[in-house]
Amino acid sequence: MSVTIEKVDLSLKYTAYYKQVKEELFEGSSDILNDQRNKAFQSFVMQGIPTRKNEDYKYTNLHPSFAPEFAFVHSRTDEEANLQEIFRCDVPQLDTTLAFVYNGWFSKKSSAIDRLPEGVILDSLENISKERPELLSKYASLANPDEDPMVAMNTAFAKDGFFLFVPKGVVLDKAIQIINLMKGSSDLLVTQRNYICVEEGAKLQLLLCDHSENQNNYLSNSVTEVFAGSNAEVEFYALQNQHNKATSIHSVFVEQQRDSRVTTHTASLHGGLIRNNLKFILNGENCEANMYGISFLDKKQHADNFTQVIHAKPHCVSNQVYKNVLDEQSTGAFSGRIHVVRDAQKTNAFQRNNNLLLTDQATMQTKPQLIIDADDVKCSHGATVGQIDEEALFYLRARGIDEDKARLMMMNAFAHEVIQEIKLEPLRERIDELVDKRLRGELARCHECSYGKDC
């Protein structure tokens, strides 16, 4: 019973809040964003904040995450003098075009966007939706508020985020790195809406890093839409590295046109509660979609990866490899849905989820779901939940390698399969290093920042 009451209370709280700040939300925003707000909010109210009763959130109850008295950031705040000063993530030799999103707001001032090639746009969504609404209406249509309450909430509250456009045939030789920085003097709920469009034959490597300062409760609810035109190539890396009081809900929607290739890597190195929704629609023949995920959890951390691939056209390949290392009382979940529609013949769809439990208290839920309406397809899925291979451990120890180090080698080996797929070499090396640190029990954080004992 208490759950129901809490549910009503929480929804009422956010309903009341929406009414209270409605004017602020509409103010300064483009029509294209404002037109959706009320409807999306109604949808959010109908669906409510998800509990385990919601089929798609079966393994993640978001209620506790929404309980704190959050402050929102509904307008661009005075920008910090220099975000690059606050953020010193040392990814050595990672020669990227660096941009910042600060509490959900794109920071033009701190971003090095003037050096981008001709025609490439990296700007604030607020700006672009006012100045170039045609760009948005052309592509933005993937995230449906009625299918997910968190998308609905995002659509109702979102005012900014980044907008990235790579025009036809442009190949970015430098990766773009976007730092999502959260910093506040109180508990903060951050809404961020991003659009990425990579046109026909264009090529993009994008790295998103989540980062939070100060020991507050943070809740980040972001929605990112990615459009890959025909023959486009996109590598999308998300590096999630937050403290234990942070909840991250990331929903990424990807549409692929024919002959395109999109690879996503989701590396969850640290965070209190992480929910990643990753939904692909392969909307042209000959597409390739690769989805990799690795997470390392300890204490009471929770990570839930929810993927969906819709094979809407024939001759496409999708490949998912998700791995979790769970220590202490951490909990993890993986749900992977593959839907092959009737005419999508010659589909190849693979999915694998491997999990390493380091303690008896850690738990992992894994749920594959295949919906196959075509007859000439190759699909496979597999999941394992296991401990470290004792035979292998003994072999290493019998050569003089002590137990802790041998375990570390084994855990690194487990993660290696996913990490080796990272094509951005300095990033791969950096993640290797972070993973090693993480597994040693040191914080996988940039050396400049420290959260103290709570992490």
Next chain:
Amino acid sequence: MLSIKDLYVSVEGMEILKGINLEVKPGEVHAIMGPNGSGKSTLANVLAGKEEYEVTSGSVLFDGEDLLDKAPEDRAKDGLFLSFQYPVEIPGVPMVNFLKSAVNEHRKHKGEKELTAGEFLKLMREKMDMVDMHPNLTNRSVNEGFSGGEKKKNEIFQMALLEPRLAILDETDSGLDIDALKTVANGVNALRSPERSAIVVTHYQRLLDYIVPDFVHILYKGKIVKTAGKELALELEEKGYDWIKTEN
């Protein structure tokens, strides 16, 4: 060097070794032969420190110290080496990292300076030549996709790198072609010295032509039922184990 006294060992409540006594002195080579399932690998694994084997009574001293008390890694660093009958594949752990860690752990233990990457590679190449190992193998994960013979060579390669004082070879000769057998034997013989000893578990007299033992023991149903010189191996080759089985 190694002194096993009245050793009883069980696995999952089943008694496998039933009172083993064995003395290995510095410089000696002991061969252990015996029918399948008699407990040879069990003995080897217990000496290396595998935890699933329960020592119910008896003692093992290595250099006068209680061996059974020590962790597997400490036994290894003290100079005990087991060449596994079935080396395990460890996908994702690169050979080079593994070997370098092993060598440097040994060096640290002896109070020597750790090898740099360059120094290690040089040492590795030298030993690889010695056991005629294909250089490509060190670019892979530990034993991953190695053929049966390559796995065995890899064991001897590791032995050559770690230079143990007591090497226990559990059927290292099985699955090797004639040339490889000689190479492996050469690898073992290269380590022979008045301070180093070996226990060679084998089913075939052939290996003992190359690694000439001082003693041959027959292990049967968890006990050493016969000990003699190298001529015992020849006798077994001729007569098989039937006479041992009827006597015991």
